[in-house]
Amino acid sequence: xxxxxxxxxxxESTAGVQPLAGEMSLRIQPGAGTASTSSPSAEGAANSxxxxxxxxxxxxPVPLPTHKDVFDSKPIQIWEGVVLSVDRNGMDVRLNAxxxxxxxxxxxxxxxxxxxxxxxxxxxxxxxYLTVFRKLSRGSVQNAQEIRFRRLPNWSNSDVLKVRAAAxxxxxxxxxxxxxxRP
Amino acid sequence: xxxxLDYGRAPYADEIEVTIFxxxxxxxxxxxxxxxxxxxxDSCTATGASEPASAEYLRQLNIPAENxxxxxxxxxxxxxxxxxxxxxxxYPNATFFYPAVFSNKEAQAFxxxxxxxxxxxLTRGTGELYRSLMSRERSVAVKNRVEILSGTSPEFRVFAFxxxxxxxxxxxxxxxxxxxxxDLSLPIGHAxxxxxxxxxxxxxxxxxxxxxxxxxxxxxxxxxWDAVIADEWCRGKVRAGVVKIAHxxxxxxxxxxxxxxxxxxxxLGLISPFNNGRHxxxxxxxxxxxxxxxxxxxxxxxxxxxxxxxxxxLKRLQDMCTAxxxxxAGFGAVRARRSTTxxxxxxxxxxxxxRLSNSGSKAA
Amino acid sequence: MIRYAxxxxxxxxxxxxxxxxxxxxxxxxxxxxxxxNGLIGAGDAETARSRDDYIVSRxxxxxxxxxxxxxxxxxxxxxxxxxxxxxxxxxxxVGIFDLLPHTRVDAIGLNFMAHYKVTDMALYxxxxxxxxxxxxxxEVFPDGVAxxxxxxxxxxxxDRETNxxxxxxxxxxxxxxxxxxxxxxxxxxxxxFGAQAEDKPIERAKVAGSVVKENWDRCWxxxxxxxxxxxxxxxxxxxxxHK
Numbered sequence: 001x002x003x004x005x006x007x008x009x010x011x012e013s014t015a016g017v018q019p020l021a022g023e024m025s026l027r028i029q030p031g032a033g034t035a036s037t038s039s040p041s042a043e044g045a046a047n048s049x050x051x052x053x054x055x056x057x058x059x060x061p062v063p064l065p066t067h068k069d070v071f072d073s074k075p076i077q078i079w080e081g082v083v084l085s086v087d088r089n090g091m092d093v094r095l096n097a098x099x100x101x102x103x104x105x106x107x108x109x110x111x112x113x114x115x116x117x118x119x120x121x122x123x124x125x126x127x128x129y130l131t132v133f134r135k136l137s138r139g140s141v142q143n144a145q146e147i148r149f150r151r152l153p154n155w156s157n158s159d160v161l162k163v164r165a166a167a168x169x170x171x172x173x174x175x176x177x178x179x180x181x182r183p
Numbered sequence: 184x185x186x187x188l189d190y191g192r193a194p195y196a197d198e199i200e201v202t203i204f205x206x207x208x209x210x211x212x213x214x215x216x217x218x219x220x221x222x223x224x225d226s227c228t229a230t231g232a233s234e235p236a237s238a239e240y241l242r243q244l245n246i247p248a249e250n251x252x253x254x255x256x257x258x259x260x261x262x263x264x265x266x267x268x269x270x271x272x273x274y275p276n277a278t279f280f281y282p283a284v285f286s287n288k289e290a291q292a293f294x295x296x297x298x299x300x301x302x303x304x305l306t307r308g309t310g311e312l313y314r315s316l317m318s319r320e321r322s323v324a325v326k327n328r329v330e331i332l333s334g335t336s337p338e339f340r341v342f343a344f345x346x347x348x349x350x351x352x353x354x355x356x357x358x359x360x361x362x363x364x365x366d367l368s369l370p371i372g373h374a375x376x377x378x379x380x381x382x383x384x385x386x387x388x389x390x391x392x393x394x395x396x397x398x399x400x401x402x403x404x405x406x407x408w409d410a411v412i413a414d415e416w417c418r419g420k421v422r423a424g425v426v427k428i429a430h431x432x433x434x435x436x437x438x439x440x441x442x443x444x445x446x447x448x449x450x451l452g453l454i455s456p457f458n459n460g461r462h463x464x465x466x467x468x469x470x471x472x473x474x475x476x477x478x479x480x481x482x483x484x485x486x487x488x489x490x491x492x493x494x495x496x497l498k499r500l501q502d503m504c505t506a507x508x509x510x511x512a513g514f515g516a517v518r519a520r521r522s523t524t525x526x527x528x529x530x531x532x533x534x535x536x537x538r539l540s541n542s543g544s545k546a547a
Numbered sequence: 548m549i550r551y552a553x554x555x556x557x558x559x560x561x562x563x564x565x566x567x568x569x570x571x572x573x574x575x576x577x578x579x580x581x582x583x584n585g586l587i588g589a590g591d592a593e594t595a596r597s598r599d600d601y602i603v604s605r606x607x608x609x610x611x612x613x614x615x616x617x618x619x620x621x622x623x624x625x626x627x628x629x630x631x632x633x634x635x636x637x638x639x640x641v642g643i644f645d646l647l648p649h650t651r652v653d654a655i656g657l658n659f660m661a662h663y664k665v666t667d668m669a670l671y672x673x674x675x676x677x678x679x680x681x682x683x684x685x686e687v688f689p690d691g692v693a694x695x696x697x698x699x700x701x702x703x704x705x706d707r708e709t710n711x712x713x714x715x716x717x718x719x720x721x722x723x724x725x726x727x728x729x730x731x732x733x734x735x736x737x738x739x740f741g742a743q744a745e746d747k748p749i750e751r752a753k754v755a756g757s758v759v760k761e762n763w764d765r766c767w768x769x770x771x772x773x774x775x776x777x778x779x780x781x782x783x784x785x786x787x788x789h790k
Binding site: 036072073074075099118129133136144151152154159 | 558559560561562564566567568584585586587588589590591613614625627630631632633634635638639641642645646648654655656658660662719721727735737739740764768
Binding site: 079103 | 292313370373492502506
C-alpha cells in the first residue's frame with residue numbers, strides 16, 4: 001500500500017532511503033522535470049507535485065537493509081577540536097562548541113579514545129569532531145560520545161594551482177620598500 | 184559581550200607607555216612613542232569580543248586612526264594575530280610590518296595554502312596574516328637590524344632584532360613539507376605549529392636613556408636568541424628597562440644573557456600567559472626565574488582554570504577528557520606609563536591583570 | 548473555557564542528509580575508492596563491507612558506516628546520517644565532489660530532520676488545527692474525522708504579487724506526525740540549491756562542493772531554529788476546548 005495515501009500510517013523518515021511499501025525489487029522510474037533533493041523517504045511517492053517548475057521525481061527504491069545497526073540520536077553538543085600536540089599520554093586539544101556559544105576550552109584526550117583507523121590522523125593541526133549525544137536504541141536511552149577525525153582528500157592538482165595563484169597574488173601585493181636595511 | 188574595561192585617560196604627548204593585552208590565549212601590545220605616535224604589535228581579542236583588544240583600547244582613549252604609525256605582526260601564530268586583518272583595515276595610514284620569512288615565495292605559498300581562501304574551513308593564524316598582507320598596498324618585511332620607526336619630540340627609534348638570516352632559512356626548511364605540491368600526497372588540514380619559533384620579530388624601542396625590549400615569542404636557539412645576543416650590534420643598543428617577556432615566560436623563550444646583555448639590571452617585566460591544555464605558561468619554575476631577573480613583573484590574566492561549560496555538558500565531556508580548562512582565563516591589560524622626564528614607570532592593572540608572584544598571582 | 552499555555556516541544560531525534568542530483572557513476576563510488584582516497588577509514592570500510600546490504604553494481608552502490616549511509620544511483624547521490632549528525636557528513640560530500648570535479652551536479656539538498664515531543668495529545672492536535680484548519684474538511688466530510696497527515700510548504704525568494712519563484716534555491720519544509728515520538732511531530736527541511744543557468748556543467752561539482760562548505764553549518768543551525776519556531780508559533784495560539 002502506498003503510504004502517501006494511507007493516513008492511518010503516516011510517512012516516517014529515517015536517515016536512509018526506504019522503499020515504497022511492498023516494493024522489494026529494484027525499479028527505475030523515468031525522470032520528469034526537476035527532481036527533489038530532499039531525503040527520498042520524506043518525499044514519499046511521485047504523487048506530490050509542487051508545480052511545473054518543481055516537478056518531483058520519486059526516489060528509486062532499493063531493497064531495504066535491515067538497519068539493525070542504525071540508531072536514532074540527538075546531539076547534545078558537538079565540539080570541533082584542533083590537535084595541539086600528541087604524546088604517549090594523549091593529545092592536547094583546543095575545543096570550540098558548535099551548538100551553543102561557549103568559550104573556547106583546552107583539554108587532554110587519552111589516545112585510547114581514538115579509533116585505530118584514526119590514529120595516524122592524530123597529529124598537530126588535525127581537526128576532529130567530538131560529539132556528545134543521546135542514543136536511542138530499542139527503547140533505551142544511553143549517553144554516548146564519539147570522536148571522528150576530519151577526513152579530507154589530499155590536496156588536488158587543481159588545489160595546488162589555486163595555491164600558486166593565491167601565492168602569486170600575495171607576492172604582487174607585497175611590495176617591499178625597506179628590505180634588509182642595515183643602519 | 185564582555186564588559187569593557189575602563190582605561191582612563193590617554194597618554195600626554197610627553198608620556199611613553201606600553202600596554203600589554205592578554206585573554207589567556209593571545210597577546211597584543213599598544214605602544215605610545217610620545218607625540219601621539221602609536222605602534223601596535225600583534226593582535227588578540229577578549230573572549231566574546233569582535234573588536235581587537237588594542238583597537239578597543241585606542242577607541243576608548245579617543246585616539247584618531249591616523250596616529251597609529253605602525254602595525255607589526257611579530258609572527259604568524261594564531262594567538263598573536265587574531266583580529267589582525269581588522270586592525271590593518273582600521274588603521275590604513277599605519278605601515279604594516281611582517282616577518283621577513285614571508286618575503287619568500289615558498290612561505291607565501293604556505294600562507295596562501297592555509298589562508299582559508301582555497302579551503303574555507305582552514306583559517307587560523309595564517310588566514311589573518313594572509314588577509315592582512317592582501318589588504319595592504321604597502322607592507323614591509325622585517326628582519327634583524329631593520330628600522331621600523333623613528334621620530335623626535337620625544338626622540339625614539341624602533342629596530343627589529345630578529346628574525347636572523349639563519350632563522351629565515353630554517354623556517355623555510357620546516358614549512359616545505361606542508362606546502363601542497365603535485366608530487367606530494369598531503370591531506371588537507373590546518374597548518375601545524377612549527378617549533379621552535381624562529382620567525383618571530385623581537386623589537387627594540389630606543390627611548391634614549393632606556394629601551395623597551397618586546398620579546399614576542401622568540402625562542403632560545405642558535406638561530407633565535409643565541410644569534411640575537413651574539414650580534415654585537417644588538418648588544419650595543421641601549422639597555423631595556425622594560426621587557427615584554429618572550430614566549431609567555433617559557434624556559435624555551437629565555438636566555439640568561441637577555442638579562443645581562445640586553446636589559447638593565449632588574450628591569451620591569453610584562454607577560455601574557457598561554458593556556459594550551461596541559462601546557463600552561465608560565466609554569467611555577469618560570470615565575471621564579473622571571474621574578475629573579477626582574478624587580479617586579481605583571482601578568483595580563485589570572486590563573487582560573489575552572490571550565491565555563493554547563494554542568495551536564497561538562498560531566499559528559501569529562502568522560503573523555505581531562506584537564507578541561509577555558510582557553511582564556513580572564514582578559515586583562517597591564518599598562519606601564521611614564522613621562523619622558525620621569526624615571527619610574529607607573530603601573531596600572533585592568534581586568535584580570537595581576538602582579539606576578541610565586542604564591543600564585545595576586546592583585547597588586 | 549480558554550486555557551493559555553506556554554509549552555516548549557523537546558527535540559528527541561535529529562538527523563541529516565545531503566542529496567545530490569546529477570549524473571553519477573555508481574561503480575566508481577565503491578568502498579575501495581573511498582578508502583583509497585582517505586575519505587573513509589579502513590575500519591569503517593571493513594565494517595561496511597561485511598554488511599549484507601553492501602552493493603556495488605552498475606546501477607547502484609550502497610554502503611553504510613557508523614557515520615553515514617551512502618547510496619548512488621544514476622541520477623542521485625545521497626549521504627544520510629546513521630549515527631549522530633556530525634560535520635564529518637559534510638566533509639564526506641565535499642571530499643567526493645573535490646575528487647570528482649567533472650561530475651555533473653544539477654542540484655544539492657542539505658536536509659535536516661527532527662522528531663519533537665509535545666507534552667500531551669491536546670497540544671498535538673492543536674498544532675494540526677492551527678496549521679491545517681479543519682473547517683473545510685469537516686464540511687466536505689461531515690461524517691468523517693479529518694486530521695493533518697502531511698504538510699509541505701515551499702519557501703523561496705519570489706514575487707508575492709505574481710507568486711512566481713525567481714531562483715532555483717528554495718526551502719521545502721515538511722511536517723508530519725512522528726512515528727517515533729508520541730505525541731510528537733516529525734519535521735524535515737530540504738534546503739535545495741539548484742545549479743544556476745550560468746554555471747558551466749563541467750564545473751558544477753566544484754560549485755556543489757562550495758555550496759556544501761558555505762552553507763552546511765548555517766543550514767544546520769537555522770533548521771533547528773525554524774522547526775522550533777514553527778511549533779512554538781502553532782502552540783502559542785490560544786488553546787481552546789477541543790470537540
